Amino acid sequence: MFIDTHCHISQEDYDNIDFVIKENIESGIDKIVVSLCSKESIEEGIEFPMKYPMIYLTLGYHPEEVLSINDQDLETLKQLLLSTPHVVGIGEIGLDYHYDKSTREEQILLFKKQLALAEELHLPVVIHSRDATKDTIEILKQFSVRGIIHCFSGSYETAKIYQSMGFYLGIGGVVTFQNSNLVQVIEKIGLDFIVLETDSPYLTPHPFRGKKNSSKYIPVIAEKIAEACNTDLQTVAEITTDNAVKVFDFT
Ligand code: NI
Numbered sequence: 517m518f519i520d521t522h523c524h525i526s527q528e529d530y531d532n533i534d535f536v537i538k539e540n541i542e543s544g545i546d547k548i549v550v551s552l553c554s555k556e557s558i559e560e561g562i563e564f565p566m567k568y569p570m571i572y573l574t575l576g577y578h579p580e581e582v583l584s585i586n587d588q589d590l591e592t593l594k595q596l597l598l599s600t601p602h603v604v605g606i607g608e609i610g611l612d613y614h615y616d617k618s619t620r621e622e623q624i625l626l627f628k629k630q631l632a633l634a635e636e637l638h639l640p641v642v643i644h645s646r647d648a649t650k651d652t653i654e655i656l657k658q659f660s661v662r663g664i665i666h667c668f669s670g671s672y673e674t675a676k677i678y679q680s681m682g683f684y685l686g687i688g689g690v691v692t693f694q695n696s697n698l699v700q701v702i703e704k705i706g707l708d709f710i711v712l713e714t715d716s717p718y719l720t721p722h723p724f725r726g727k728k729n730s731s732k733y734i735p736v737i738a739e740k741i742a743e744a745c746n747t748d749l750q751t752v753a754e755i756t757t758d759n760a761v762k763v764f765d766f767t
Contacts, residue, residue, distance in 0.1 A: 522713035607642025
């Protein structure tokens with residue numbers, strides 16, 4: 517059994533969500549954690565777990581949403597985190613300097629406010645960090661939080677820093693890309709701090725690139741990790757599922 521610790525589901529991306537969920541279950545996926553990280557996606561997805569018991573949620577405001585979020589929205593987030601069944605964390609939150617550097621200050625402020633909320637509510641965080649490793653590490657160190665570095669693609673040294681801070685690394689389709697150095701990093705760090713994720717509908721693993729991603733491809737990612745760690749698929753399934761259960765309280 518596998519857990520997809522990070523994906524996105526919306527009607528806009530999938531015409532038939534019932535069918536996608538059925539396919540995921542048939543592929544050995546036990547639980548999927550859907551990241552609702554904008555006001556719109558939260559509104560659409562907050563009731564997914566009622567209909568699909570395998571779905572768990574993380575709620576938060578993505579750095580790209582920064583200009584549309586005010587303090588009232590943060591209060592709404594807090595209330596939803598406290599009252600929604602199957603909520604297991606805050607995310608994805610963080611810093612994205614890739615496209616737009618002009619909102620850095622605002623992003624940092626929003627990130628800190630959500631980390632404070634995680635601290636207050638004792639919830640794990642799912643971190644989005646793009647071209648912002650240095651600031652991300654510096655800010656995370658100011659809070660007593662734990663969780664997952666989503667879509668980790670950094671160096672071995674960066675992996676070790678996150679590991680020493682109590683974070684797990686979310687590994688997805690990128691590990692199957694030919695130009696990725698992630699395999700070498702995973703060879704060295706092993707399975708102890710790895711969780712599986714698809715980030716679907718984005719980042720479809722090789723050889724399915726071009727198709728829409730879905731949690732059903734988790735075994736493809738796991739197979740690549742098994743190769744890197746010189747072990748078998750079953751072991752990767754067991755250890756990464758254990759890791760995911762340590763991060764998120766699925767009860
Ligand atoms: Ni994502």
